[in-house]
Structures are given as structure tokens and as C-alpha cells.
Amino acid sequence: MRRRTFLAAGGVLLGAATAGVVSRPSSNEELLTAAREPGDAGTASTTTEQLLSGTDHETMLYAIEAPQDGPTAMVFGGVHGDERSGIEVAHEATDWHPDAGTLVVVPETDRVAVEANEREGIDGDLNRHFPADGELRSELARGIWDAVERHEPDVVLDLHRSLGVYGLHREYVGQAVFHSPEARGAELADRLDSDAVPWYLPFHRFRAQETNESGSLLFQHAARELGASAYLFETTAFLLDHETKVETTRLATAHVLAMHGLLDGDRA
Numbered sequence: 001m002r003r004r005t006f007l008a009a010g011g012v013l014l015g016a017a018t019a020g021v022v023s024r025p026s027s028n029e030e031l032l033t034a035a036r037e038p039g040d041a042g043t044a045s046t047t048t049e050q051l052l053s054g055t056d057h058e059t060m061l062y063a064i065e066a067p068q069d070g071p072t073a074m075v076f077g078g079v080h081g082d083e084r085s086g087i088e089v090a091h092e093a094t095d096w097h098p099d100a101g102t103l104v105v106v107p108e109t110d111r112v113a114v115e116a117n118e119r120e121g122i123d124g125d126l127n128r129h130f131p132a133d134g135e136l137r138s139e140l141a142r143g144i145w146d147a148v149e150r151h152e153p154d155v156v157l158d159l160h161r162s163l164g165v166y167g168l169h170r171e172y173v174g175q176a177v178f179h180s181p182e183a184r185g186a187e188l189a190d191r192l193d194s195d196a197v198p199w200y201l202p203f204h205r206f207r208a209q210e211t212n213e214s215g216s217l218l219f220q221h222a223a224r225e226l227g228a229s230a231y232l233f234e235t236t237a238f239l240l241d242h243e244t245k246v247e248t249t250r251l252a253t254a255h256v257l258a259m260h261g262l263l264d265g266d267r268a
């Protein structure tokens with residue numbers, strides 16, 4: 001139950017003052033049900049591909065085609081292998097049922113790093129391997145990018161977890177949505193605050209930050225090369241237990257799909 005886990009976290013800040021005070025919902029069951037259950041238009045069908053087959057980086061891609069036409073969204077977990085909440089949600093999303101378009105998921109993008117439970121795999125930090133002015137920097141980056149080019153996503157979402165909070169802890173970027181200029185980062189931040197950030201954790205309110213498209217991160221490359229609406233989502237380990245990080249990441253993923261037309265029943 002979300003409320004209890006947030007209370008456990010909030011208790012660190014406010015002690016017993018919060019007990020019994022919070023009555024607002026701290027999730028969005030309607031949205032998550034829309035993601036998990038087939039809609040009126042019928043069921044989705046899934047195909048899988050092995051990326052980087054025969055290499056150390058071999059990893060699975062899932063393409064879930066909805067019963068109705070629509071945009072393609074690509075979701076990445078495990079670009080950093082120790083950020084488990086994003087990996088867990090990406091795996092879960094391989095069983096979701098979009099209502100329109102195609103949901104493409106790579107749950108363990110840097111599989112070597114995921115298996116070692118470390119940030120970086122054998123080629124270093126994958127999320128610095130997509131420079132604007134040069135060659136992709138590793139075999140892994142080339143294999144992942146090859147899949148991105150084949151699927152031509154309209155929307156890209158890369159799931160991460162930081163140790164601190166953006167703007168509060170120097171050098172950390174948690175509870176933030178970094179986004180390409182035309183993506184709906186501010187709206188996503190508002191939706192997450194409404195669903196998942198209780199009043200007694202004010203420093204956990206999400207910040208939206210438009211990104212510099214000249215960077216070498218995967219989502220920046222997708223925005224630059226394909227014109228995708230691209231997001232890098234960061235939750236935080238600061239005061240949040242594992243289940244809360246997972247739930248927040250799950251909501252971010254479902255909201256991005258809803259905002260871009262892959263899920264029906266959107267509140268927008």
C-alpha cells in the first residue's frame with residue numbers, strides 16, 4: 001500500500017504528526033488498470049527480438065502492438081544496471097496492453113551491468129555513448145541505436161533512479177523529468193505530483209527540465225536524430241523505499257503512454 005510506505009518515509013521528517021492525516025490517494029489505479037488490462041478495442045499482440053545476438057550484450061526487446069493504429073513509444077530500463085526500479089517497471093510493461101500504437105520495451109538495456117547490479121557495464125556508462133558530433137561510442141550503443149532506428153519511435157522514455165534530489169542535493173538528479181523541447185515534461189511532473197507525491201514530502205515534488213539536445217545521452221540522441229518526444233525520468237533513493245520508487249516509475253511510464261495516445265481513458 002502506497003500510503004503506508006510514504007508514511008514510513010515521511011515519518012523521518014515529521015514524526016508522528018503525519019499519522020492519520022493523509023487522506024488523498026497516492027496512486028492512480030484507473031490509469032494503471034488502463035495500462036494493464038486490454039481495452040474495448042481488443043488485445044495487443046507481442047513479438048520479441050534478441051538485440052546484439054551472439055555478443056556479451058545480448059538482450060531482449062518486446063514490441064507490443066495495440067489493436068488500433070497510433071504512435072510508437074520506446075521504453076528503456078537498465079541503461080544503468082543498478083537502477084532496479086526502472087528495470088522492474090520495464091519488465092512489467094512488457095505485459096501491458098496499449099490501446100493504440102506500439103509499445104516497444106527494452107527492460108535490460110545494458111544487460112551486463114544489470115546482471116552485475118552495477119551502474120556501468122563492460123563498455124562504461126552507456127548513457128554517455130550517443131554524442132551529437134561523432135560515432136556512437138560502443139558496440140552496445142550501436143546495437144541499441146540500431147533497434148531505435150528500426151522502430152522509429154515517436155516517443156522515448158528512459159527510466160532512471162538517482163541517490164539524491166535534483167536541486168536539493170548537489171550532483172544528484174532525482175525526482176526530475178528531463179525532456180526534449182516539444183515533449184510534455186511539465187505536464188508529466190504535475191501528474192506525478194498529483195498522483196504520487198504527498199504534501200509532507202515537498203522536496204520530492206517533480207521538476208521538469210528541458211534538455212540540451214547536444215548531449216550524449218540516449219534520449220537526447222533520439223530527440224535530435226528522430227525528432228522524438230524524449231524523456232529521461234529520475235526517481236530517487238532518498239527517503240523512498242523500493243516499492244515507492246517502483247510505483248512512481250510505473251506511474252511515470254503509464255502517464256507518458258497516456259499523454260501520447262497509447263492508452264485510452266486519459267484524463268487530459
Ligand SMILES: [Zn+2]
Pocket residue numbers: 079080083159160161
Ligand atoms: Zn541512471
